[in-house]
Amino acid sequence: MAEADRPGRRAVVSIHDVMPDTLSRVEGLLDLLDNHGLGPVDLLVVPGLDWHPAQIDRLRAWQGTGHRLAGHGWRHKVDHVRGWKHRVHSLLVSRDVAEHLALDADGIAALIRRCHGWFGAHDLVVSDLYVPPAWAMGAIPRARLKDLPFRRHEVFGGILDARTGRLRPSPMMGFEADTGGRVWPVRLFNAVNRAWVAAGGGPLRVGIHPYDLEYRLAGDLRRVIARLGIMPV
Numbered sequence: 001m002a003e004a005d006r007p008g009r010r011a012v013v014s015i016h017d018v019m020p021d022t023l024s025r026v027e028g029l030l031d032l033l034d035n036h037g038l039g040p041v042d043l044l045v046v047p048g049l050d051w052h053p054a055q056i057d058r059l060r061a062w063q064g065t066g067h068r069l070a071g072h073g074w075r076h077k078v079d080h081v082r083g084w085k086h087r088v089h090s091l092l093v094s095r096d097v098a099e100h101l102a103l104d105a106d107g108i109a110a111l112i113r114r115c116h117g118w119f120g121a122h123d124l125v126v127s128d129l130y131v132p133p134a135w136a137m138g139a140i141p142r143a144r145l146k147d148l149p150f151r152r153h154e155v156f157g158g159i160l161d162a163r164t165g166r167l168r169p170s171p172m173m174g175f176e177a178d179t180g181g182r183v184w185p186v187r188l189f190n191a192v193n194r195a196w197v198a199a200g201g202g203p204l205r206v207g208i209h210p211y212d213l214e215y216r217l218a219g220d221l222r223r224v225i226a227r228l229g230i231m232p233v
Contacts, residue, residue: 100138
């Protein structure tokens with residue numbers, strides 16, 4: 001049974017952008033979540049970087065304590081913008097991280113397979129969850145997902161079931177506001193999704209990025225973590 005499917009589950013927490021240079025911040029976030037009784041969580045790993053053996057051992061240790069390793073793109077960075085839709089997305093949401101938007105369907109499928117294969121090649125157990133960078137799946141038909149190794153694909157609106165191609169809508173909150181211009185759009189997004197939870201749309205997905213406690217919505221994130229630790233939001 002997937003974590004989000006467990007009866008009574010109030011929130012499913014994920015930490016994005018688990019990379020060699022973010023591991024210390026990920027460790028701090030895990031300590032904070034553990035102090036509030038929130039866990040285990042999904043650790044969204046970016047495989048296609050310069051991983052050293054000691055860093056892979058750290059992933060293995062987190063997995064050994066119950067945290068789930070999930071796929072999160074390949075390099076989490078694009079070398080070029082592909083088309084006007086990608087350009088608009090990069091300006092408003094993703095900047096240079098939405099790898100799928102720079103690829104066609106075959107390229108996306110190859111990236112997902114490469115991502116999944118990395119875990120086995122390093123003796124890590126990967127969960128059935130894949131989250132494209134910036135939650136942007138790109139130009140791959142849902143019918144093709146069943147041929148890929150991950151069963152679930154998380155996007156902005158919810159979870160795509162690879163077997164059926166159907167989207168199961170679910171609310172989500174995020175806190176990655178590194179500029180003043182991002183504060184109120186993210187807060188509005190979170191408010192809409194909290195209302196969705198209140199209307200019975202849970203469980204809530206909480207997406208945390210490694211630098212969120214240093215950004216402008218750090219207080220919002222700490223309050224949500226504290227509230228989730230004792231009651232539903």
